[in-house]
Amino acid sequence: MTYDDVLERYEPVLGLETHVELGTATKLFCGCSTTFGADPNSQVCPVCLGLPGSLPVTNRRAIEFTIKIGLALHCEIAEWCRFARKNYFYPDMPKDYQVSQYDEPLCTDGYLDVVVDGETHRVEIERVHLEEDTGKSLHVGGSTGRIHGATHSLVDYNRAGIPLVEIVTRPVRGAGKKAAQVARAYVTELRDVLRDLGVSDVRMEQGSMRADVNVSLMLPGADRLGTRTETKNVNSLRSVERAVRYEVERQAAVLDAGDRVVQETRHFHEDSGSTSSGRVKSDAEDYRYFPEPDLVPLAPPRDMVEELRATLPEPPSVRRARFAETHGYTPVDMDQMMNAGVVDLVAATIDAGAPAAKAKGWWLGYLVGRANDLRVDVGELAVTPASVARISALEDEGSLTNKLARQVADAVIAGEGDVDAVIDAHGWRVAGEDELIAAVDAAIEASPDIAAKVRDGNQGAVGPLVGAIMKATGGSADAKRARELILERLSA
Numbered sequence: 302m303t304y305d306d307v308l309e310r311y312e313p314v315l316g317l318e319t320h321v322e323l324g325t326a327t328k329l330f331c332g333c334s335t336t337f338g339a340d341p342n343s344q345v346c347p348v349c350l351g352l353p354g355s356l357p358v359t360n361r362r363a364i365e366f367t368i369k370i371g372l373a374l375h376c377e378i379a380e381w382c383r384f385a386r387k388n389y390f391y392p393d394m395p396k397d398y399q400v401s402q403y404d405e406p407l408c409t410d411g412y413l414d415v416v417v418d419g420e421t422h423r424v425e426i427e428r429v430h431l432e433e434d435t436g437k438s439l440h441v442g443g444s445t446g447r448i449h450g451a452t453h454s455l456v457d458y459n460r461a462g463i464p465l466v467e468i469v470t471r472p473v474r475g476a477g478k479k480a481a482q483v484a485r486a487y488v489t490e491l492r493d494v495l496r497d498l499g500v501s502d503v504r505m506e507q508g509s510m511r512a513d514v515n516v517s518l519m520l521p522g523a524d525r526l527g528t529r530t531e532t533k534n535v536n537s538l539r540s541v542e543r544a545v546r547y548e549v550e551r552q553a554a555v556l557d558a559g560d561r562v563v564q565e566t567r568h569f570h571e572d573s574g575s576t577s578s579g580r581v582k583s584d585a586e587d588y589r590y591f592p593e594p595d596l597v598p599l600a601p602p603r604d605m606v607e608e609l610r611a612t613l614p615e616p617p618s619v620r621r622a623r624f625a626e627t628h629g630y631t632p633v634d635m636d637q638m639m640n641a642g643v644v645d646l647v648a649a650t651i652d653a654g655a656p657a658a659k660a661k662g663w664w665l666g667y668l669v670g671r672a673n674d675l676r677v678d679v680g681e682l683a684v685t686p687a688s689v690a691r692i693s694a695l696e697d698e699g700s701l702t703n704k705l706a707r708q709v710a711d712a713v714i715a716g717e718g719d720v721d722a723v724i725d726a727h728g729w730r731v732a733g734e735d736e737l738i739a740a741v742d743a744a745i746e747a748s749p750d751i752a753a754k755v756r757d758g759n760q761g762a763v764g765p766l767v768g769a770i771m772k773a774t775g776g777s778a779d780a781k782r783a784r785e786l787i788l789e790r791l792s793a
C-alpha cells in the first residue's frame with residue numbers, strides 16, 4: 302500500500318519538535334566554551350558537571366537569541382517566566398535533572414508560513430522554549446555502537462549545558478498528500494529563518510539542529526486525533542520527509558489490520574528509510590517538573606523585546622521574492638527550486654558569476670538528481686556554487702560540452718579535486734576542429750550506407766554518425782558542430 306493510496310482514506314496529522322543549539326560562545330549557565338569537536342570533557346566546569354555548591358547564572362545572549370526566534374516566528378514573548386527542573390536519571394545529565402522550561406515557556410502562539418507547490422500552509426507554533434542540552438554517551442565494545450552488546454560506556458559532557466531551543470508546533474492538519482512535503486518545507490524554512498537570524502549554525506549533520514517528527518492518522522471527519530508516534534532526532538531535511546512517508550504507510554497497515562498504533566518513540570534509519578520501535582511513551586510522562594530554585598525568573602523588559610524586534614532581518618520569504626524579481630524567475634521556477642531546496646544554492650551560484658538560467662538549470666536539471674542518486678541532501682553534495690559557476694562558464698565559452706561539463710561535476714562531487722584540477726587530470730576538453738573533422742571523416746567512411754542516406758537528403762539518418770563521433774572522441778566532441786560538419790561533408 303503506497304503513501305498516496307493511504308492518504309485517500311486517512312488524514313495525516315503532523316507535529317514537529319525541532320531542537321536547535323544556539324550559537325552562543327559559552328554555555329547556558331556557565332562560562333564553558335561551546336566549540337564543536339573538542340576533546341571529550343575538555344569543556345566542563347563545576348556548574349555544568351553539577352558539582353555540589355555550584356550555582357548557575359543565565360547567559361543573557363541565549364535569552365536574546367530565544368526572544369529573536371520567538372519574534373521571527375510571530376510569537377508572544379512572556380513578560381515573566383521561570384526555568385523548571387526536569388528530573389530524570391540518565392548518565393548524560395550530570396545533575397540528574399535538566400534545566401528546561403515547562404508550563405512557562407518564553408515564547409508562545411506563533412506561526413510560520415511555508416509554500417509547497419505554490420500553496421501556502423500555515424504551521425502554528427505552540428511554544429519556543431530554552432533548555433540546556435545533555436552530554437553524549439558512547440557505548441563501547443559492541444558491534445553496533447548501541448548499549449546492547451556493549452562492554453562499557455563513556456560519557457562526554459562537553460555538550461551538557463549548551464543552550465538548546467525547542468520549537469514545538471501545534472498539530473498540523475489539512476496537508477493531505479502534501480504532509481510529507483509540508484514537514485520538510487517547514488523544517489527547511491525554519492532552518493533558513495534561524496540561519497538568517499544568526500542564532501545557530503543550523504547544521505543538521507552535526508546535530509546542531511534536529512527534528513522529532515510526530516505522525517498520526519485519523520479517519521476524515523473523526524473528532525479526535527489518532528494515536529501518534531514520535532520519530533526522534535531526524536537529522537536531515539530529506540529524512541524528515543522520508544520519516545513522515547514511512548510512518549504514514551506503516552500506521553495505515555497497522556490500522557487496516559484492525560490493530561492499534563502504539564504510542565511510542567521511534568528511531569529513524571537513514572539506510573533503509575524506515576523507523577523502528579524505541580520506548581513506549583505515555584502522554585503523562587512524569588518528570589516531576591518544578592520551578593528551578595537556583596535561578597531568578599526571566600522578565601524581559603518590553604523595551605528590550607522591541608529593541609530585539611528592530612534587529613530582525615527580513616524574512617526568507619521576502620528575500621526570496623526580491624531574488625525572483627531580480628533574476629526574472631517565474632513563480633513556477635521558484636516553486637521548483639523551493640521544493641528541491643536549492644534556492645540558496647542557485648543564489649550563491651549566481652553570486653559566483655553564473656547567469657540566472659544556467660544556475661537554475663545546473664541545480665534543478667542535474668545536481669538534484671545526482672543528490673538523489675547518492676541519497677544525500679543536495680546541500681551536502683561536495684560541489685560548491687563557485688565550482689558550479691566555473692563549470693557553467695567553461696561550458697558557455699565552449700571549452701566543455703554539456704556532457705563533459707557533467708562529467709567534471711561528477712568528478713568534483715566524487716572528491717577528485719577542484720574543477721580545473723579535474724579537467725587537467727582527465728584531459729577533458731572539447732575536441733578541436735581538426736580532431737573533429739578527422740572523426741567526422743572516419744565515421745562517414747565506416748558507415749557508407751548511412752552516409753548515402755544522408756547524402757540523399759535524409760537528415761534524420763545523421764544520428765548514428767554523431768554517436769560514432771562522440772564515441773571516437775570520448776564524449777569531447779561538440780555534437781552540434783559535429784552534425785554541421787557531417788551535413789557539410791555530405792551535401793551534394
Ligand SMILES: [Zn+2]
Pocket residue numbers: 328331332333344345346347348349350462
Ligand atoms: Zn561549565
